Amino acid sequence: MQTKGIKRIKWYHWGLILALLLFSVWLVGHDDFLYSQPIVQIKRVTNGHTSKVSDEFNNQDTQRTQILTGQITNGVQQGKKVTIENTYSQSRALDQRYHVGQKVFVVLHTKPKLKATIKESKRDQVIWLLVCLAVITLLVTLGGSGINAIVSMGINTLLFFLALQLNKQTDGGQVLPIFVSLAVIFAVITLGLVIGINRQMVITLLAVVGATALAVILSEIVIALTGAHGVYYESMEYVTQPPKPLFLAEVIIGVLGAAMDVATDIIASLVALKQERPELSKRALFNSGRQIGQAIMGPLINVLFFIFMAETLPMTLIYLCNGNTWAYSFSMNMSLGMLSSLISAIGIVLTVLLASTLASWGIKAPNRKEQSKWER
Template identity: 55%
Template structure:
């Protein structure tokens, strides 16, 4: 126990805690950075409560609040305003406000104003800072490289969105295919380094991801895409089919990369410890490693894809739609994405094992 306490980075934790307190204090008082008026709520009164029942016998209650507060920024700073806010028990499209909270408001003049949305930068910054601090404290250089890869990949993603909008979605599949290769290359370079292992992992990741897409396109061709409802992609203003494939590539890339990295790094370490191990033994070892991690990865992707559609599926069911229609309009594309990603994950086992058994370099004495 004493050795564990000695190894625990108490000083570093203290430094990050102090920086965190200062940062949270600044963010909670950063109203001057915003151009839109912000109101700090000082008094809340409940004015009314109304029961609402729709045609499907769904019951909800609507409440009206009287909010009083003061403007904390801009040319109206210090002015006191009063406005009404309506919220429901479900809180699907609204929010209940409490004393001390801050919210963005729209000032219409002549004493009229409406509430727009809550100010949420403090919890968001806290969670981001907590994640960064934990990576620095426990992962050290690995955490720094992980943060660097996230920042670089975010910038690349924004650039890809810009090019997609500039081309009106005509080349969305090519843009995000190139982006997937860049994501993989940059992440693996920062995490593994510029070496043979990195190139083998990159080759396995790219090959398995695009092979899974190719197999899915062949299946789509023979089945005429029956049961795939692209119309469920709401608010899409460009061709939905290539956009769906681009989503699938980006969504499955991380899992395929994770599995390839686990298999290849383990086999390279095995080759370093046992230089005389045969290619067949390396391949079989990689296959055994893949068997143990393949199932959990497929399930993780399945839960992610399906979890994204859970709220809309429940809404469809609550409004009298059948299970079949609710599934088709909300979960069918997620299910197809899970299957395509699962194909890539399964392919990663033999591909990563085979590439490593062929390219793994013997340790020179």
Template identity: 45%
Template structure:
């Protein structure tokens, strides 16, 4: 009976996922923007270009036969020209079978020209989202809690962004600091339940994260932000330093929360199984657990922060800039973010061990 329920859940999840993807694939009718389907592609020309640094690229001209999928022009066939570079740094190559978003140029009430504005990208995004959600659903109650936490935190994040925009950047650090605390409280409550382990994990996460931020702020103050190019933060229309610190808080929060939860749950279980264990032994056990977790977490955060600017780093190097200048203009802030986050990860180990020793005293673990 149990296996039948799992099989029904599995098949139901697949059927619903396929239905959602099929709907999104054919949802052009809900778009106000004209949507077209590329029926055929012809290459008109291919011209070699070379810059002063010896970088070579080709400029390719395409003629696309596009069938309109929505609006008054539905089912009408149009020929649209497109020009792209083989590197596709700032443009796109279109292929047969793709759906694209269009812009009509009208003259005297008639379509005088058509321009492709972008690909219709909702299908691949929907596929990825349905795969992730399906896996969480198949995990049962634990996965559903994680999914609910993710959705709730996403809504809260957009609310915080809207508040920041309305405040025109005033108090951005306070806004996202409060948001980080709410994120932690919601996630840990749903994962661990409302108990002592949740409380200790929450305190460890908050103390570990903000201790690292305070250390970073002190260093910035002493060095007068020397060597930090906040001006390289793209499209920032407010004071970049507090926004940078807010990025660090949100970026490192998950890693610190994951580490603190692992350590505290393990130490609480150890205390429960051996009520006479000393504070020193708990401390050593927490340190040993932290050692096995810190390395992977530090590397994951480092790769996340650095990979975001990897493409621009390559572009700078390909255009004749030195390694030092390219690094400072692209990867430096990400490197600083990973260092401050690393401080928080390292501090979490003694903080978690110490708080477990305080809250999970001998004989006080029954309701943990």
């Protein structure tokens, strides 16, 4: 009877969480009054003329015109209807096609009559829906640990925005100290919430911070010895502060995430192995850690490579379509991504060695009193 009661409460809680998340998605879809910028909901779409266009490099595209009729949903003009003309291309490189029901941010023109120009789509409901799906997935798959992961992500996101504000206040002059400190705080908070405050967390933290620092230091030595030949910091777009410290800050955060992933897997596995086989020597634990690292570092390095390079692919294709050479397109779009991938790969390899070494020396065979500490 008691077990059934617990199950009923559990499902009741799941239903309540799901209902709250769905209600929050609905609220975000009706939050237009919170915005000072005018919002228009599209009520009708009329397709206009179609034309073929080409450029000096013979790139072909098709442009289409839409006449959008919508209603203003916030501000002093709320409730009024406006007509908007939108031109979009088949490639959708710099524009987009709009549909009935979409909401868009606009600039209103009141003279000679009320008109509007689209700035961008209102995407907050879609983004919040994805956040809710991620929360549900974490809770379903990880249970209580998922709550800790969600809390750590929330805290880290808040700290990241605070770091951006601090960087803005210092005009970018302290970007490296700010994000180095932020990386250490990220590691402490994430590992503390996910693993708990214990010896395993300390070992993992030392491995993560140590591997990240060594990877960045080694990369800086190599870049200095080669005179930064082939490293095009100027290819960073929209940068209004010194690009090199900003790039290093980006690399530190990226290496930290990869190192944390590897170190957590290796050390957690070695802790469990030591609990099951207390007689294992330090050498055996080190070799086991290396074997685990060899199994996971290959796929992880490739995943990071794909992430770094995929974000540069669209701009690289545009460069190639505009008559630029492969070498120039790569150097201006992919060189920094490739460099970040290589530094992250170095960090992953160093993490395997550091995590295996620190775990082999730091993990003790737990007695009965310590058993509960490890299990926590």
